[in-house]
Amino acid sequence: MRSLIRDTNFDFMGRYRLAVIVSGVMLAIAILAIAIRGMSLGVDFTGGYTIEVGYEQAPDLNQIRAALVDAEFPDTQVQTFGSSTEVLIRMAPTEGANSATVSGEVLKVLTESSDSEVAMRRVEFVGPQVGEELREKGGLAVLSALFGIILYIWFRFEKKFAVGSVLALIHDVIITVGFFALFQIEFDLTILAALLAVVGYSLNDTIVVFDRIRENFLAMRTGTPAQVMNDSINQTLSRTIITSGTTMMVLVALFLLGGQIISGFALALIIGIFVGTYSSIFVASATVLHMGITKEDLMPVEKEGADLDAMP
Numbered sequence: 510m511r512s513l514i515r516d517t518n519f520d521f522m523g524r525y526r527l528a529v530i531v532s533g534v535m536l537a538i539a540i541l542a543i544a545i546r547g548m549s550l551g552v553d554f555t556g557g558y559t560i561e562v563g564y565e566q567a568p569d570l571n572q573i574r575a576a577l578v579d580a581e582f583p584d585t586q587v588q589t590f591g592s593s594t595e596v597l598i599r600m601a602p603t604e605g606a607n608s609a610t611v612s613g614e615v616l617k618v619l620t621e622s623s624d625s626e627v628a629m630r631r632v633e634f635v636g637p638q639v640g641e642e643l644r645e646k647g648g649l650a651v652l653s654a655l656f657g658i659i660l661y662i663w664f665r666f667e668k669k670f671a672v673g674s675v676l677a678l679i680h681d682v683i684i685t686v687g688f689f690a691l692f693q694i695e696f697d698l699t700i701l702a703a704l705l706a707v708v709g710y711s712l713n714d715t716i717v718v719f720d721r722i723r724e725n726f727l728a729m730r731t732g733t734p735a736q737v738m739n740d741s742i743n744q745t746l747s748r749t750i751i752t753s754g755t756t757m758m759v760l761v762a763l764f765l766l767g768g769q770i771i772s773g774f775a776l777a778l779i780i781g782i783f784v785g786t787y788s789s790i791f792v793a794s795a796t797v798l799h800m801g802i803t804k805e806d807l808m809p810v811e812k813e814g815a816d817l818d819a820m821p
Contacts (some may be wrong), residue, residue, distance in 0.1 A: 517743045521790050522735040522798055528791035532680060535784075539687020546690050551599075551697030552635050554644045558600040560612055561630035562619060567593035576622035582615065591768045595630070608634045647701045651682065654708050666719055673796035674715050677788040681711050685781045699774045707781025710756075714749060714789040721745050722794065726804050738798055742790055753786045 552559050570587050573596065577585045582600060590597035598615065612632040619627045635643075655675055662671035682704055689696050721741040729737055757779065764775035 517746055518739075519743060519746075520739055521742050522738055522795060525791070525795045525799070528795060532788075532792060535684050535687075536680065538691065539684045542687045542691035543683075546693065548686070548690050548696045549693045550644070551695045552633070553697040554647075555601075556635050557602050558598075558608065558611055559631075559633040559635075560598040560600070560615055561590060561632075562596050562598070562616065563628045563630050564594045564596065564623065565625040568596060568623060568625070570596070572622060573598075573619065576618050577615070580614070580618040582618075589769075591770070597769070602634075608632050643698065647698070650701075651704060651708070654705060655679070658708070658712055662716075662719075665716075666723060667802075669797050669800045669802050670719050670793075672800065673793040674712065674719070676796050677715055677785075677793035678708055678711055680788050680792050681707055681781055681785045684784050685777055688780050689777070694773060694776070697773070699771075700777050703774045703777035703781065706778060707785060710778075710782055711785030711788065714752070714786060715793045717748060718742060718745050718789050718794055719797075722797075726802075734798055734802055738794055742794060749786060749789070753782055756782055 570589070573587050574585065577587070577598070585601075586599040588597050589595060600611070600615075609632075612629060616627060616629050655678060658678065659671050659675050662674045685704060685707060686696075688694075689700065718741065721744055722738055725737050725741045725744075726734075729740070732740070760775045760779045760782070764772055764779060767775060
C-alpha cells in the first residue's frame with residue numbers, strides 16, 4: 510500500500526479556496542447546531558441518576574416511560590443498552606432522596622408494570638454541583654491543552670506554525686462537538702476524553718507535516734513556498750493515509766461491536782480523526798502558507814558574538 514501512494518503529486522495548496530468553503534460550511538453548521546439545538550449533556554454534567562436494569566425478554570420502552578411518569582418520575586430518559594433486554598434509565602436528581610431509595614422505587618414500578626422479572630444491574634448518582642464542576646473543569650482542560658500546544662509549536666517551529674496548528678485544532682473540536690449537537694447524541698465525560706484524544710492525534714499528524722515542510726524549506730533551493738508545501742504534504746501522504754486508515758478500522762470495529770458504553774467515544778474519535786487528517790493539510794498548512802512563511806523564517810538564529818568566537 511505504501512508503494513501505491515509513494516509518488517503522488519497533488520496540488521493541495523491550489524485547492525485552498527475550495528477547502529475554505531468546505532470548512533466554512535462545516536463550521537457554520539456546527540456553530541448553529543450548538544447555539545440553536547444545544548448539547549444533550551449526560552448525567553456526568555447535569556447531575557442525576559443512572560439506573561441499569563435487565564429484563565428476561567425485550568420490554569416495551571413506551572410502557573416503561575408511561576409507568577415512570579405515573580409514578581411521578583417525569584424527567585426520565587429510557588433506552589436500550591447493549592442488548593434489547595438491557596434498559597438504561599436516566600433521571601434528574603430527586604430532592605431529599607438517596608440512590609438506594611430511588612433505585613428501589615424505580616425497580617418496584619418496573620416490576621409491577623412488567624410480566625417478566627426485572628433485575629437491578631447498577632445505580633450511579635452524580636450531584637448537580639459535581640456535574641457543574643465537571644463541566645467547568647472539562648472545558649478548562651480543553652483550553653489548557655490548546656494553550657500548551659501554542660507554546661510548544663511556537664518554540665518548536667515558528668509562531669506562524671503555532672497559529673496554523675491551533676486554528677486546525679479549534680476547527681476539529683468545533684466540528685466534532687457540533688456533530689453531537691446536531692444529532693443530539695449524549696455528551697458525557699467519555700466524549701470529552703475523546704475530544705482530548707482528537708486534539709492529540711490531530712496535533713501529531715500536523716507536527717509530522719510541519720516537520721517535513723521545515724526540512725524542505727531549508728533543503729530545497731528552488732521552488733515557491735506553495736510548491737515546497739505541496740511536495741512536503743505529498744511526501745508524508747502515505748504515512749498519513751496508513752496511520753489514519755488503520756486507526757479508523759479499529760474505531761469502526763469498536764463503534765459497531767463494542768457496545769453502547771464505548772460507541773460514543775468511538776464515534777467522536779472517528780469524526781475527529783477524519784476531520785483532523787483533513788485539517789492538517791487544508792487548514793494548518795494552508796494557514797501557514799497564507800501568513801507568508803519564508804525560508805528566512807525557519808533559518809536558525811545566530812548567537813551574538815558567534816563570528817568572534819570562530820576567529821582564531
